[in-house]
Amino acid sequence: MGARVPALPLAGLLAGLLAGVLAAPLALTPGTAAAQVRSVEVRSPRPFGIFLGDLVEAQVEILADPDFRLQRATLPQPGPVTYWLDLRAVAVDEAPVAGARRVRLRLTYQSFYAALDARTLEVPGFPLTLASEAATGLTTAAVQVPVWSLGVSPLREVQPQRREDPAEYLRPDGSGGRIDPGPDVAAAAGLGALAGLAALALAHDRAWGPFRQRPGRPFAAALRALRRQTGAEPDQAYRAALLALHRGLDETDGRRVLADDLGAFLARHGAFRGQAAGLARFFEASRLAFFGGRLPAARAAWPLSEAEALLARLAAAERSA
Amino acid sequence: MLTDWRAAAARFEAEVAKAVVGQERAIRLVTIAVFARGHVMLEGDVGVGKTTLLRAVARALGGAYERVEGTVDMMPTDLIYNTYLGPDGRPRVDPGPVLARAEDLSVFFFNEINRARPQVHALLLRLMAERSVQAFGRTYTFPNLQVFADRNRVEREETFELPAAARDRFLMEIGLEAPRDAAVRRSLVFDPRFHDTDALVGAVAGGVLDHARIGGIAAAIQHAVRAEPSIEAYVVALWDALVRPAEAGIRLPGLDTATLVQGGASPRGVAFLVRAARVRAWLEGRDWLVPEDVRAVFTEVMAHRVFLEPVHELQRGAIVPALCRAAFETVPAP
Numbered sequence: 001m002g003a004r005v006p007a008l009p010l011a012g013l014l015a016g017l018l019a020g021v022l023a024a025p026l027a028l029t030p031g032t033a034a035a036q037v038r039s040v041e042v043r044s045p046r047p048f049g050i051f052l053g054d055l056v057e058a059q060v061e062i063l064a065d066p067d068f069r070l071q072r073a074t075l076p077q078p079g080p081v082t083y084w085l086d087l088r089a090v091a092v093d094e095a096p097v098a099g100a101r102r103v104r105l106r107l108t109y110q111s112f113y114a115a116l117d118a119r120t121l122e123v124p125g126f127p128l129t130l131a132s133e134a135a136t137g138l139t140t141a142a143v144q145v146p147v148w149s150l151g152v153s154p155l156r157e158v159q160p161q162r163r164e165d166p167a168e169y170l171r172p173d174g175s176g177g178r179i180d181p182g183p184d185v186a187a188a189a190g191l192g193a194l195a196g197l198a199a200l201a202l203a204h205d206r207a208w209g210p211f212r213q214r215p216g217r218p219f220a221a222a223l224r225a226l227r228r229q230t231g232a233e234p235d236q237a238y239r240a241a242l243l244a245l246h247r248g249l250d251e252t253d254g255r256r257v258l259a260d261d262l263g264a265f266l267a268r269h270g271a272f273r274g275q276a277a278g279l280a281r282f283f284e285a286s287r288l289a290f291f292g293g294r295l296p297a298a299r300a301a302w303p304l305s306e307a308e309a310l311l312a313r314l315a316a317a318e319r320s321a
Numbered sequence: 322m323l324t325d326w327r328a329a330a331a332r333f334e335a336e337v338a339k340a341v342v343g344q345e346r347a348i349r350l351v352t353i354a355v356f357a358r359g360h361v362m363l364e365g366d367v368g369v370g371k372t373t374l375l376r377a378v379a380r381a382l383g384g385a386y387e388r389v390e391g392t393v394d395m396m397p398t399d400l401i402y403n404t405y406l407g408p409d410g411r412p413r414v415d416p417g418p419v420l421a422r423a424e425d426l427s428v429f430f431f432n433e434i435n436r437a438r439p440q441v442h443a444l445l446l447r448l449m450a451e452r453s454v455q456a457f458g459r460t461y462t463f464p465n466l467q468v469f470a471d472r473n474r475v476e477r478e479e480t481f482e483l484p485a486a487a488r489d490r491f492l493m494e495i496g497l498e499a500p501r502d503a504a505v506r507r508s509l510v511f512d513p514r515f516h517d518t519d520a521l522v523g524a525v526a527g528g529v530l531d532h533a534r535i536g537g538i539a540a541a542i543q544h545a546v547r548a549e550p551s552i553e554a555y556v557v558a559l560w561d562a563l564v565r566p567a568e569a570g571i572r573l574p575g576l577d578t579a580t581l582v583q584g585g586a587s588p589r590g591v592a593f594l595v596r597a598a599r600v601r602a603w604l605e606g607r608d609w610l611v612p613e614d615v616r617a618v619f620t621e622v623m624a625h626r627v628f629l630e631p632v633h634e635l636q637r638g639a640i641v642p643a644l645c646r647a648a649f650e651t652v653p654a655p
Contacts, residue, residue, distance in 0.1 A: 246655065255650035260613045290551045290655035291611045 048151030084113040218251035259283035340377035343500025359492020383528030384427025391437035397444040434470040546599040585628040612654040
C-alpha cells in the first residue's frame with residue numbers, strides 16, 4: 001500500500017510537464033499577428049513640395065489588441081535611412097482607446113535630395129514588434145510599417161536666366177544689428193580689477209615681490225637681548241649669554257645646531273665662516289657649562305666679554321650677508 | 322680600567338671592520354649594544370652582510386656562538402631540545418641549540434626572526450628579558466647572553482610580525498644597507514677576499530674582548546658617565562616630542578602630526594636610550610653626556626618603539642626617521 005500512494009501525484013506531475021512542453025512554443029509563435037494588430041496607417045501633413053534640407057513630419061498610427069505594448073528596442077534608430085534621407089527623431093506615444101491600444105510614432109525625417117524636377121520618392125518602411133506579456137508566456141506580433149511616398153521639388157529652374165554679374169544669382173546678406181561694446185568693456189575692467197586683487201592676495205600668501213619678508217637678524221636680536229640684561233648674577237648672565245648665542249644659531253639655521261653640526265652649519269651659511277674659531281670655542285664652553293657641569297671652568301676659559309664680542313661679530317657678518 | 326676597556330673596544334671595532342667594510346656606523350652601533358648589554362635586531366636587504374657582521378662580532382667577542390634559522394614550522398621545543406633516533410633505534414632527547422653551550426653562550430643569532438611563529442617569539446622574549454629558560458626540569462641561565470636577530474624587510478609573505486613587547490626588548494634595530502661608496506662597492510664585488518665569508522671571518526682575531534667581564538664593565542660605564550640636569554631635561558623633551566609631536570610644534574609634510582603617533586616610546590625604551598648614549602659618550606672618551614650622544618643612537622633605539630596610526634603604519638620606514646629628525650630639529654639643546 002505504502003508504495004502505491006506516491007505513484008498518483010507523480011503521474012499528475014508528468015502529465016503537467018508534457019502539457020507545458022507542448023504549450024510553450026505555441027505561446028511564443030506570432031502566428032495570429034494579423035488578428036492582434038488591427039491597422040497600420042502612415043500620415044504626413046504635407047507629403048509633397050519638399051525642398052532640399054526640409055524636415056518632414058510623419059505619423060505612424062498602429063491599432064492593436066489592448067494588452068499589446070510596443071517593444072521599444074525594435075524602433076528605428078535616428079540616422080541615415082537612404083542616401084538622400086535621414087531620420088532625425090522618433091517619439092512614441094502609447095495610449096488605450098476604446099477597446100484597443102493605439103501606438104503613435106512621430107517620425108521626423110530630413111530630405112537631402114537635390115531635385116532637378118518635381119518627383120515622388122519612396123520612403124522605406126520598417127518592421128516593429130508588439131508584445132503582450134502574460135503569466136503563461138510572451139506573445140509577440142510583428143508589424144510592418146508600409147512604404148510611403150514623398151514628393152520632392154527643385155528650389156530653382158534647371159537653367160536660370162543669364163545674369164551679367166554672377167553675384168546676382170545670390171540673395172543679398174541679411175543685415176545684423178549694431179553691438180554696443182559698453183557693457184563688455186565695463187565687465188572686462190571689473191574682472192581685471194578683481195584679477196589684480198586676487199594676484200595681490202596670492203602674492204601676499206606666497207610672499208612674492210613686495211611681500212617677501214626680509215630675513216630676520218637673529219644674532220642682532222640676541223645681542224640686543226644680551227645688552228639689555230644688566231646687573232644679573234654673573235653665572236646667570238653667562239648662562240643667558242650662551243643661550244642667546246644658541247638661539248641665534250638655531251634661528252639662523254632653522255633647526256637646532258649642536259656642537260658636532262658646526263662644520264655643516266658653516267657650509268650652509270658661508271657668511272659666518274670667518275667666525276669658525278670663535279664658534280668652536282663657544283660650543284666647547286657651552287658643552288662644558290651645560291652638560292659638563294663645570295660652568296666656572298667654562299667662564300674662565302671663554303669669558304662673557306668674548307661671548308658678547310663674538311655675538312657682535314656674528315651680528316655684523318649677518319648684516320653684511 | 323675603563324680606559325683600558327675603551328682601547329679594547331677600539332680594537333674590537335677595528336677587527337670587525339676587517340671583515341665588514343663600509344659599515345662603520347653599524348659596527349659602532351653594535352659595539353655600543355655590546356657594552357650596553359642590549360639585544361640587537363638587524364634589518365636590511367638580502368646579501369648586505371648582516372650575517373657576516375654578526376659572525377665577525379661573535380668571533381671578536383669570544384665565547385660560544387649559536388645560530389638558528391627561523392622557519393614557519395619551527396616550535397619553541399626545537400630551540401631547546403634536539404630530538405632524534407639513536408643508532409640503536411631508540412628516541413633520544415639532547416639539549417638543543419640554546420642549551421648546547423649552556424652558560425657559556427655569549428651570542429645567539431636568530432636568522433630571519435619574522436619567519437618564526439609567535440610561540441617561538443614568546444620563548445625568545447623570555448630568553449632576552451630574563452636571560453634564562455626552563456628545560457629538563459631545571460632553569461638554565463645565560464649571564465653573558467646577547468641575542469642578535471635579523472629580519473629581511475623585502476618579503477612579507479609567510480612571516481609573523483614581532484609583537485610590540487618583543488620589539489621593545491631589543492635595544493636597537495639597526496638598518497643595514499649596502500655601502501654607497503663606489504670604491505668600497507668595487508672592492509666588495511671584485512676582491513676575492515670578500516667572496517669567502519668563512520676565511521673573512523676567520524681573519525678576525527678571536528676573543529678581543531673578554532665576554533665574561535663585559536657585564537661588569539657595562540655596569541661600571543653606566544655609573545661612570547654623568548648626566549647633568551640640562552641633558553636630562555633634553556632627553557625628556559625629546560621623548561615628549563616623539564609621543565606628542567604636534568604639541569612640540571613638529572610639522573611633517575603631508576601628515577597630521579596631531580593624530581600620527583598612537584603610542585609606544587616606553588619608559589624602558591627611553592632608559593635604553595640613555596644607556597646606549599652613555600656607552601657612546603664613554604667610547605668618545607667623555608665621562609659626561611652631551612646631546613650628540615643621544616642623537617647618535619636615537620633613531621636606532623627609539624624608531625621601532627613608536628607605533629603610528631594604522632593608516633600610516635605601512636609607510637613607517639619613511640615617517641619615523643623623519644619624525645626623529647624633526648624632533649632633533651625642534652627640541653632646543655640646551
